[in-house]
Amino acid sequence: MKRLLLLLALCPMSAHASPHHCASPTPLAEPWTSWTQSGSAIAGATVSTAPRLILGKPVTATLRPAVQVQYVLAPRKNAPKSRGGLFILAVKDAARIGIALSEAAWIDAAMGKTALPSVDHGHGPACSGIRKIVWFDLAPGLHTIQIASATQSTIRIMAADARANQPKAESVRPDGF
Numbered sequence: 001m002k003r004l005l006l007l008l009a010l011c012p013m014s015a016h017a018s019p020h021h022c023a024s025p026t027p028l029a030e031p032w033t034s035w036t037q038s039g040s041a042i043a044g045a046t047v048s049t050a051p052r053l054i055l056g057k058p059v060t061a062t063l064r065p066a067v068q069v070q071y072v073l074a075p076r077k078n079a080p081k082s083r084g085g086l087f088i089l090a091v092k093d094a095a096r097i098g099i100a101l102s103e104a105a106w107i108d109a110a111m112g113k114t115a116l117p118s119v120d121h122g123h124g125p126a127c128s129g130i131r132k133i134v135w136f137d138l139a140p141g142l143h144t145i146q147i148a149s150a151t152q153s154t155i156r157i158m159a160a161d162a163r164a165n166q167p168k169a170e171s172v173r174p175d176g177f
Contacts, residue, residue, distance in 0.1 A: 022127030031164030032100065034058060035130060035156075043085020046070045047144055050086040055097070058158035061085060063150050073115050075148030077106035084148040087157065091138045095161045099145055100124060100133045102156035107134045108146040116143070129156065 028035050039059040044050030045068050053059070063083035066075075075084070084105070091097065096119065099107050109116040119137050124130020136143075147155065 024127070028125065028128055028130075031056065031098070031160035031162060032124070032128070032130065032158070035100065035124075035128065035158055041087075043069075043087065043147065045085070047072060047086060047088070050088045050144065053087045053089045053145060053157065053159045055089075055159050055161050056164060058100075058156055060154055060156050061087075061147075062154050063147065063152070066148060069148075071108075071146055071148065072110045072113055072144045073108055073146065075106055075108060075146060077149040079149040079151070082148065083150040083153060084146065087145040087147070089138075089143045089145055089159050091140055091143060094137070094139050095163065096135055097138050098133045098135045098160050098162060100130045100156075100158045100160065101147070102129055102131055103150060103152045104131060105150035105155060106146075106148040107132070108148070109136045109138070110144045110146065111139065111141060135162070 034056050035058055037058055039057060041051040041059040041061045043061045043063050045064055063085045066078060066082045066084045069084045069086065072086070089097070101107065116136050116138065118134045120135040122133055124133060145159070147157070
């Protein structure tokens with residue numbers, strides 16, 4: 001028993017296991033610098049009751065029991081007794097958009113009833129509070145963001161444009177000036 005306790009004490013904890021093991025939060029780079037701002041929402045049970053996500057503005061969302069959610073698409077993951085909800089995201093110009101979550105859950109994006117494929121996924125920086133980021137190439141228009149298979153009743157969610165606050169390329173005239 002003492003060996004097991006010693007072994008557990010010496011093993012590093014997962015960076016995503018709990019933010020309480022971090023001495024201080026990791027400063028985040030663009031487009032996630034506003035991740036720690038406050039906001040709240042209640043996830044929608046239907047598209048018509050879904051709150052809007054605003055690019056660069058995180059919210060802590062209260063999720064619903066999954067059986068109450070009328071998903072636009074059948075979730076690819078839907079664990080028993082899990083929680084979920086719907087959000088709406090308006091995109092003005094085509095962009096690569098990341099959806100970040102603080103907890104484990106499944107993320108789907110749809111335009112109308114058409115599923116949109118993810119183009120990349122990963123974790124946030126250690127001690128950042130971002131557990132997961134899934135990237136989608138989204139066309140202009142309204143998109144439904146679905147959260148499914150969450151085990152927690154609340155989740156922090158943020159949508160961000162990959163180009164947020166990035167320097168714009170300078171245009172060069174044909175005459176070199």
